[in-house]
Amino acid sequence: MEMPNTNYIDSVAGGDDAFRTKFIAILKTEYPDEIAHYKKVQSAQDFTSTASIVHKLKHKLNVCGMQEAYGLAVKYEEELKVQRDRHHAEFVKILDQVDEFIKSL
Amino acid sequence: MTCIIVDDELASRVVLEKFCQDQPQIEVKAMLENGIQALKYLNDNKVDLIFLDLHMDMFSGVDLLKTLDNTQKVILFTSDKDFASKSYEYENIVDYLVKPLTKERFEKAVERARKQFILDEMESPSQDSSTTSTDSMEQVRNSLYINIDRRLINLQFKEIEYVEAEGDYVNVYTTTERYHVHTSLKKIAARLPEPTFMQIHRSYIINFNKIIDIQDNSVLIGKKVIPISRSNRPALMQRINLL
Numbered sequence: 001m002e003m004p005n006t007n008y009i010d011s012v013a014g015g016d017d018a019f020r021t022k023f024i025a026i027l028k029t030e031y032p033d034e035i036a037h038y039k040k041v042q043s044a045q046d047f048t049s050t051a052s053i054v055h056k057l058k059h060k061l062n063v064c065g066m067q068e069a070y071g072l073a074v075k076y077e078e079e080l081k082v083q084r085d086r087h088h089a090e091f092v093k094i095l096d097q098v099d100e101f102i103k104s105l
Numbered sequence: 106m107t108c109i110i111v112d113d114e115l116a117s118r119v120v121l122e123k124f125c126q127d128q129p130q131i132e133v134k135a136m137l138e139n140g141i142q143a144l145k146y147l148n149d150n151k152v153d154l155i156f157l158d159l160h161m162d163m164f165s166g167v168d169l170l171k172t173l174d175n176t177q178k179v180i181l182f183t184s185d186k187d188f189a190s191k192s193y194e195y196e197n198i199v200d201y202l203v204k205p206l207t208k209e210r211f212e213k214a215v216e217r218a219r220k221q222f223i224l225d226e227m228e229s230p231s232q233d234s235s236t237t238s239t240d241s242m243e244q245v246r247n248s249l250y251i252n253i254d255r256r257l258i259n260l261q262f263k264e265i266e267y268v269e270a271e272g273d274y275v276n277v278y279t280t281t282e283r284y285h286v287h288t289s290l291k292k293i294a295a296r297l298p299e300p301t302f303m304q305i306h307r308s309y310i311i312n313f314n315k316i317i318d319i320q321d322n323s324v325l326i327g328k329k330v331i332p333i334s335r336s337n338r339p340a341l342m343q344r345i346n347l348l
Binding site for chain 1: 113115160
């Protein structure tokens with residue numbers, strides 16, 4: 001099973017601890033808000049808004065080293081554009097997994 | 106090169122800012138959250154390079170691209186891997202980066218922008234409007250956007266009769282409307298092309314092509330009599346003599 005990691009964050013920081021701390025703090029703020037927004041628009045069956053927030057979330061998944069999850073998000077976003085959300089349950093599991101990871105940083 | 110960063114995700118903005126800080130030839134002038142903020146900024150300021158996210162909820166990167174002229178180079182970035190081919194429809198795009206951004210790829214893009222910038226500098230400075238390929242681009246180039254109650258309104262230069270200072274605002278008069286805009290006369294003057302527009306008084310800029318009549322100390326535009334200040338009078342007279 002794919003596990004989130006800080007490889008990308010470490011690579012961008014390049015040993016700059018202040019930047020690393022700042023970046024993680026931003027993730028801790030932005031990510032929960034984006035998950036909350038996702039859950040809200042998804043439960044309202046607002047496919048356009050759901051596709052839009054999945055687009056943003058897929059970047060966060062990439063930042064946390066979740067390449068396979070990113071691939072799923074790409075497919076999911078495309079399907080949402082034609083009003084299909086069959087990947088929702090799987091996607092939420094990934095979101096929660098990454099949420100736990102970011103909280104632990 | 107001066108630049109701005111436009112992205113609605115703070116996490117992306119700070120990564121780009123960090124990469125830019127490591128590049129001595131780049132100066133980040135502003136970090137903006139959406140296309141409207143960027144447009145407002147660009148109405149008052151000129152930059153060489155724009156780092157632009159395509160996917161933004163309010164006034165997207167594509168919307169902003171349509172308003173830009175070729176003097177501002179753009180490096181696009183997005184999570185969409187399949188936009189690359191479309192992106193080259195816009196002449197000012199020099200590169201296209203896929204998120205998450207890596208420093209190596211970023212540096213290549215900046216180098217590409219720098220080379221393009223140098224090439225443009227070497228070319229004729231009077232090249233501007235002659236390279237326009239579409240009517241819409243031409244329209245954008247001959248206009249400016251003003252922000253009225255969070256609504257961006259496009260004003261063609263040829264529609265503007267004169268601009269009047271009023272405290273922290275200016276009034277932009279067209280043949281049919283008056284627009285009350287929160288900006289200074291100096292800032293709007295920088296956006297209006299010479300020699301069509303000319304400041305003839307500390308409170309007035311006029312469209313030279315709209316003058317109906319000139320008397321000793323005033324010009325008539327529409328039904329408005331606009332004073333000519335003593336200091337601006339020689340330049341106005343010189344302009345008339347040139348015609």
